[in-house]
Amino acid sequence: MSVVQSSCAYCGVGCGVSVSSNKPNWTDVDAADLILVGDNKHPANYGHLCAKGERLLDSLAQPNVLRYPKLRSGMPLDWDKASTLIADTFAKTIAEHGPDSVALYLSGQLLTEDYYVANKFAKGFLKTANVDTNSRLCMSSAVSAMQRAFGEDVVPGCYDDLEQADVIVLVGANTAWTHPVLFQRILAAKKANNAQLVVIDPLSTATAKQADLHLAIKPGADLTLFHGLLGYLADQNRVDHAYIAAHTEGFDTVVLQAQQLSANLADLATQVGVSVTQLTQFYQLVANNKKVLTASCQGVNQSTIGTDATNAMINCHLALGHIGQAGCGF
Ligand code: SF4
Incomplete structure (x- = not known):
């Protein structure tokens, strides 16, 4: 039996799969000749697959799948x-x-x-x-924000941070549906480590239903929420001045603007569309925990202010110096 290691191409989690066949020639195999399982050594999924990944072979069994080159006229050619x-x-x-x-x-x-x-x-x-x-279209806001914040398109975090975080903040992401294996990993980390899951989404999604704190903000209020958080962190004297001096530029200008928002938390909560209690609970979670991991997705990216909102989230991590270390970052 020959085995091929590959990846599920349905979503960005990139789960590893092992496909095996009894036939020596892979060119002529049909779906019925193949066995597909999750790759238990792959660092993205460690053998787990969601319903989409488990049914990958079904896509090969469809009669209209293009398996060989054809001219537009329908004529096959080698x-x-x-x-x-x-x-x-x-x-x-x-x-x-x-x-x-x-x-x-x-x-x-x-x-x-x-x-x-x-x-x-x-x-x-x-x-x-x-x-x-096509990833240019869905991720361009995030790419622009990374370039603005870090000088290049880098993501200072990895999947292993999930198991080490004390607080996981998902913004504009219905991870339970869109990245199911990753979400199972988040739930397992939450159970094992008692990590707090915060979901920021106007909708009460399957992901939000599993959250310890769901902030159902007004659509587009994520920029205000995180800019206000920066002001709050400065108000509470939680920012890391040594880190800011060594690794950032323009902090004083940004934080002054942010503190105009955090000066009145009741007004800020109204602007964002949540209660003051919820707003303060979220801000305190970030202020009082070092290992905070923030992850955002298309709910943030697909917006005219997506770059600014993403940059506002990164600014909070930079202000705290909670970035580029195990269990925390963006
Ligand atoms: S989470 Fe599901 S759809 Fe996404 S890569 Fe893994 S198996 Fe495929």
Whole structure:
């Protein structure tokens, strides 16, 4: 029996799967010949799969799945002929209209290595920058915020932080539905370590129902909520002045604006759409715990203020110096 390690491509958790077959030639296998299980050594899922991942083989069994190259007319052709046709068409188009007359639109589910090769092909060989994935659309606010806050698109955190955090804050994320295996990991960490789960979402989602604290804020109020948090942390003298002096710029200007919000918590709570009690409970959780992990998703990203809101969350972590360490960060 031969085994192939791969990844589930349905969501960004990237769970590892092991697929085995009794047939020596993988080109001719059908879904019925395969066995798929979660890869118990994979660091994203340690063998767990959600309902979507468990049913991956069903997608191979659909009659309209394209398993071999075909012309638009429906005529099948072998891989060599298909590659030659694509190469000739690219070459002819570039010769007639220049390299920017072609583009590659890729999937966000590509592995990092595949994405690298595709970029190298487009930028290094075809000599066009017309190459991108759908992930540009869903994550561009977060990317811009990272570039603004850190100077480059980096995420200072990893899945292992979940097991070490004391407070996990999910913002604009229905993780129970969109990243199920990750959510099970969060629930397991919550149970094992008594971590507090805060969910910030206008909707009472399946994720929010599992939260210790659900802030059902007004849509778009996440920027105000986190900017106010920065002011609150400064008001309570919780910020790390040594870290701020060593690693940040422009703190005094930002914190003055933030303190205008936190000066009146009742007004701030009204603006955000939650009670003062809830607002204060959340702010105290962040102020009184070092290992706070904040994670945001499309509820924040898909907004005209998504970059600012994400930057406001990162600012709070920078002000506390709670970033780039086990169990805390953004
Ligand atoms: S959480 Fe589910 S859908 Fe997402 S990668 Fe894992 S198995 Fe696939």
